[in-house]
Amino acid sequence: MKALNSLNISGSEVLPLVEGGKGISATNGASAGAWAAAGGVGTVSCVNADNFDENGEVIPQIYHGKTRIERHAELIQYGIDGGVRQVKDAHDIAGGKGRIHINVLWEMGGAEPVLEGVLDGAKGLVHGITCGAGMPYKLAEIAANHKVYFHPIISSARAFGILWKRAYKNYGEWLGGVVYEDPWLAGGHNGLSNAEDPFEPQDPYPRVVALRKMMNKFGLEHVPILMAGGVWYLRDWEHWFDNPEVGLVAFQYGTRPLLTKESPIPQGWKDRLLSLGEGDVLLHRFSPTGFYSSAVRNKLLRDLEARSERQVEFRRKAGVDEAFNTEVAIGKKKYFVKEDDKASVLEWVEKGFDTSMRTPDDTLILVTEPEAAEIRKDQKDCMGCLSQCKFSNWSQNPDTNYSTGRGADPRSFCIQKSLMNIAHGGSLEDNLMFAGHAAFNFATDPFYSNGYIPTVKELMERIATGD
Template identity: 60%
Template sequence: MKSLNSIVMSGKEVLPLIEGGKGIAVSSGESSGAWAAAGGVATFSGVNADSYDENGQIIPQVYHGRTRRERHDELVAYGIQGGIAQAQIAHEISNGQGAIHMNVLWEMGGAERILHGVLEGARGLIDGITCGAGMPYRVAQIAADYQIHYYPIISSARAFRALWKRAYHKFADWLGGVVYEDPWLAGGHNGLSNSEDAMVPEDPYPRVASLRTLMNEMGLHNVPIIMAGGVWHIQDWEHWLDNPEIGPITFQFGTRPLLTKESPISDAWKKKLLTLKKGDVFLNKFSPTGFWSSAVRNEFLEELKGRSDRQVAFVTSPIGEHSEAFSFGARKREIYLTPADKANAEKWVAQGYTSGLKTPDSTMIFVEPEKMAEIRKDQVDCMGCLSQCSFSNWAEGETGNTGRKADPRSFCIQKTLQDVIHSENVDNNLMFAGHGAYRFATDPFYADGFVPTVKELIDRIMTGK
């Protein structure tokens, strides 16, 4: 295999290996500090990061505000406190090696406030910001204000063109790299556009080559592209190295660092990763963000699928094929269904799915009473963890809502991501992973359940494997 040469990123000479930022607390100061100490580019998650009390115990993120707005302010305060704490841990563990980045989601609640708060409170500890999930126009200005580099996460040349024209051309000196995240293979939320088919993956090579052509036109010949999503063995990407069509290239690993000794995920999660088969990670549209996302097939996702499957279109007065009256709930409210849908609804009620919940699309889903109570409570407890949320109808704007009905087909993403990282419950929570996670079970490096340190993993990757 061709040798992997060091590269300058965020003003530091580093290995061309980047740790993916991942979501809530999954990439911590401890794991990212170890990645930087091994000479790579570390990325801790700045999404509702953990903070600690004077005894080193994680501070539970409990909300006391009576209104969503008050709880949202608490969430922002937690986010700033946790981001600073993780930056300090990563900096200390890195021992001055590598580079340390913070990952944020542009569509997370309070993104700009949290960015300013963490970067102000951790000055000199963070070398760069990676940012995706939306169109992060303003991240360039924020990075320039703090004189650190920014790394937008995009999934097409078209998206980068829009970012460049609107904002990035003004702050070109602080553009550290462009993360191309494969929307069919990456874990977590994916940047699939309406013109792309979620079920028809495209080869990343021509898409990245197109991005490089665009960047060259903009004078960004020496700005590296970071390939993210689907990266496992570097030897699989050897034809990308020293390739003028691709240009300076580095590789981001999101899934493989999950299975390391320093990874903060539970033992149950690590054991689950070792059992996955091809197809166990799949794209779904249940996220309250509105984005597609990739997660491990488990009871949590199967329950969400069941909700959507038990769904009928309804009207409030008989019209056309919707001729059959159907009563539901304690008040026996009457709606009208097609004959076939009425038969299905009666079947679901007989199976115990006796509670009907209306969606914003003039449909109704059927759930068990306990699930309805859980959904209602989660919607009421919303703390505004997203800039706008389809599940609770929260939005950061002045009105405080999206203007649409809350959608019971989705879920509280803050609740489940906090629970999956802070408990052993991996079956009944959302568990993000890249589509290559099945390779843990077949890669001889992980034989007999071997879990490497971050340093051992990086040494392995540097061999091409």
């Protein structure tokens, strides 16, 4: 394989190997610092980052506020304190080598104050910001004010063009790179547009070539593209090296760094990664963000699939719509459904799914009473972890009275609770386990034979060989 040439990323010559951010507590100061120390770009996740007490134990993020607004303020402060701590740890471990980036989701609750707070609290220690999950128009301005490079995460040339023309062109000197995140292959939340078919993956090469053409039109030939999603063996991407159609390119790894000694995820999660097969990662739309996302198809996702299948259109009164003239009783409640749906509803009730919950789309889902109680509790406990949430109907916009204007959707789930649980030793089956679609390679890649878990340095050396 061709040799990996260093690139100028966020103001320094480094290996073109970037650690992906990976959301809540799946990337931290230890992993990012080790990645930077090995000569690449380490990324601290500043999405509800962990902080530690004087004994080095994780400080639980417990919320005391009686209202969502009060809990939202606590969430922001937890995020700032944890982010600053993790960046400082990464800086110490890196020892002046590589680059340290932070990752935030633009649609996370309090993204702007968390980002500002971390940059202020870890002043001079952050070299770059990666940010996606939405259209982060203010990212460039914030980065420039702090003299930090910004790396927007996009999934199409069109998205970057909109961001550049509306917001980024005035801060071009601080554009450190553009992350192209493949919406069909990357783990976590993906940027599929309404015009794209989630079941018809597109080759990333022409999409990246289109991005490069657009960037060149804006005079950004010197800015690297960071390819993210589906990258495993670099030998498979060798035709991208020194390719004028692609231009300067680096490769971002999200899934492979999960299985390293420095990775903060629990050992059980690491063991599970070693046993995944092709097709075990599901591209789904159950996330309360409304985005598509990719995660291991465990019990949580299977339950969400089944919950949505136990769904029926309804009306509360007869005569409102002549198609809905068949009465059906679910517990103590009566609804009017289409005649053809009555048998299904009665069958679900007979199987124990005897509690109805209304969705914002004039449908009912049928669940067990314990499931309904858990859904209601999770919705009540909402702390505004997203800028707007389908599951709880929270919006951080005071102009809408902190509401999305739609009812809470019981077909989704509390993503904050789930990601916090799995990151800190909770059930691998009942919580969201993000992973990219190339994760099945853990089971067949000889590098991981007999359950071998490398250090970050060993992994990066392996990647550089093409394997």
